[in-house]
Amino acid sequence: MATLRVRPGVSLAFACLALYLAAAAQIRHPQGSSLSVAVASLARPAYRATEAMGTALAALREGWRDAAATRVQLRQAQAEIEELRRVNQLLAVEVTVLRESDRLIASLPPTVDRVVLARVVARDAVGEHVAIIDRGRRHGIVRDAPVLAAAGVVGRVERVGEEVARVQLLSHPQAAAAARVNGSELEVLLTGGHWPTITGLPAGTVLADGTPIFTTGAEGIYPPGLLLAFTRAVTVESVLTPIPIQLAVRAVGVTVVAVLPPPPRGRP
Numbered sequence: 001m002a003t004l005r006v007r008p009g010v011s012l013a014f015a016c017l018a019l020y021l022a023a024a025a026q027i028r029h030p031q032g033s034s035l036s037v038a039v040a041s042l043a044r045p046a047y048r049a050t051e052a053m054g055t056a057l058a059a060l061r062e063g064w065r066d067a068a069a070t071r072v073q074l075r076q077a078q079a080e081i082e083e084l085r086r087v088n089q090l091l092a093v094e095v096t097v098l099r100e101s102d103r104l105i106a107s108l109p110p111t112v113d114r115v116v117l118a119r120v121v122a123r124d125a126v127g128e129h130v131a132i133i134d135r136g137r138r139h140g141i142v143r144d145a146p147v148l149a150a151a152g153v154v155g156r157v158e159r160v161g162e163e164v165a166r167v168q169l170l171s172h173p174q175a176a177a178a179a180r181v182n183g184s185e186l187e188v189l190l191t192g193g194h195w196p197t198i199t200g201l202p203a204g205t206v207l208a209d210g211t212p213i214f215t216t217g218a219e220g221i222y223p224p225g226l227l228l229a230f231t232r233a234v235t236v237e238s239v240l241t242p243i244p245i246q247l248a249v250r251a252v253g254v255t256v257v258a259v260l261p262p263p264p265r266g267r268p
Helices: 008-026 034-107
Strands: 116-124 130-133 146-149 152-160 165-169 176-181 187-191 197-199 212-215 227-231 243-247 256-259
Antiparallel strands (some): 176 212, 197 243
16 A cells, blocks of 8 residues: 655644644634635625626616606607608598688689589599499489589589489589680580590680680589680581580599589579
């Protein structure tokens, strides 16, 4: 069996170190023994690091909670912004409708004493040439009632429901109205379609571009004096020649209309 032999000098050194540590442990300081002070000095940085780490973790947890609350508030703010945007769009539409209604009322002839304002809720100005308004039988709308916009005649009521009505536009292929060109007493026939025309002018009549065409009321639907269309620059070749015209109202841009009561039957 091997034995560990320590040289006498080394043994003496170990013994002295042990006596020194024992003596140091017995030395008293206000904070305690020298050994405890030494241990505390060595442990203090680790304690501070642990304390700092705990503080950082607490701050991190608080930050997570704050971030979650911020995300909730952000979603709420985004929802409120979307709602405000929707409300603003609706208000903008209402303002547009009110402005157009004011222009429409101001454009009505003085002979009109009763009118129903309606909003256009749907239209097919290119295909079927009709529009749907949000007023119907319950509001006093009747079939063949004239429908006007601020720029002139839109058409006539074709069908009537309880809450809505269908308007036949002047651009409809079956639309027609008795008319006269401004400056002439001759009555002509305005017919609709993709290319509206008038017929009935004598051969050789020279029309200037932009001359107004008004209703005469002879067909028993439209009151006299309402603006229908404008002429184009042309010389009439025959009384039967269809003369192209430009309708006064572009139904695509109409949002508000005035529905007039139709004239009594038998009297224009």
